[in-house]
Amino acid sequence: xxxxxxxxxxxxxxxxxxxxxxxxxxxxxxxxxxxxxxxxxxxxxxxxxxxxxxxxxxxxxxxxxxxxxxxxxxxxxxxxxxxxxxxxxxxxxxxxxxxxxxxxxxxxxxxxxxxxxxxxxxxxxxxxxxxxxxxxxxxxxxxxxxxxxxxxxxxxxxxxxxxxxxxxxxxxxxxxxxxxxxxxxxxxxxxxxxxxxxxxxxxxxxxxxxxxxxxxxxx
Numbered sequence: 001x002x003x004x005x006x007x008x009x010x011x012x013x014x015x016x017x018x019x020x021x022x023x024x025x026x027x028x029x030x031x032x033x034x035x036x037x038x039x040x041x042x043x044x045x046x047x048x049x050x051x052x053x054x055x056x057x058x059x060x061x062x063x064x065x066x067x068x069x070x071x072x073x074x075x076x077x078x079x080x081x082x083x084x085x086x087x088x089x090x091x092x093x094x095x096x097x098x099x100x101x102x103x104x105x106x107x108x109x110x111x112x113x114x115x116x117x118x119x120x121x122x123x124x125x126x127x128x129x130x131x132x133x134x135x136x137x138x139x140x141x142x143x144x145x146x147x148x149x150x151x152x153x154x155x156x157x158x159x160x161x162x163x164x165x166x167x168x169x170x171x172x173x174x175x176x177x178x179x180x181x182x183x184x185x186x187x188x189x190x191x192x193x194x195x196x197x198x199x200x201x202x203x204x205x206x207x208x209x210x211x212x213x214x215x216x217x218x219x
Contacts, residue, residue, distance in 0.1 A: 080175075
């Protein structure tokens with residue numbers, strides 16, 4: 001009886017992951033067409049789709065996951081046999097003053113100066129959430145990347161792990177060694193799709209409200 005229950009449990013888990021994986025292919029078209037925070041995220045998604053074909057890569061966009069008693073929102077996750085890439089997009093203008101160790105970076109335009117959260121630190125939280133969810137994937141197979149689009153110009157050295165869109169494509173293509181089997185990739189996509197919260201305005205508002213309560217400001 002115990003062996004039968006164990007087999008049934010395994011089959012149920014596999015079925016859920018398979019449903020999540022198939023749902024991902026369907027939902028991918030919906031998410032990629034509509035639910036972006038800004039045009040920069042849409043540009044990054046379109047570029048990744050163009051350069052990384054679905055036969056080897058699976059792109060998820062605008063993923064909200066439960067994490068540390070709240071939620072974390074990831075712009076893009078690119079799952080492949082060559083690793084899992086967790087990508088934070090910044091669509092800024094003006095000058096950017098950055099330091100990998102500082103909590104905040106600075107954007108300067110003709111009319112204003114604005115401090116924003118260090119996106120390397122921000123994406124570290126996203127990576128941790130993905131690592132905890134994909135606990136069967138080696139941690140060194142999950143990679144963080146921050147991409148700046150728009151016409152922002154770095155007035156300091158661009159820190160490691162931060163890229164322009166062209167640099168990001170080259171960076172991902174440099175990973176050519178297979179570290180995940182095709183089945184593992186399916187498991188990753190299935191688990192992400194079943195764990196993500198619904199793509200909706202309500203989800204986004206609730207996420208921003210949690211950030212405001214925790215940090216006193218919007219992301």
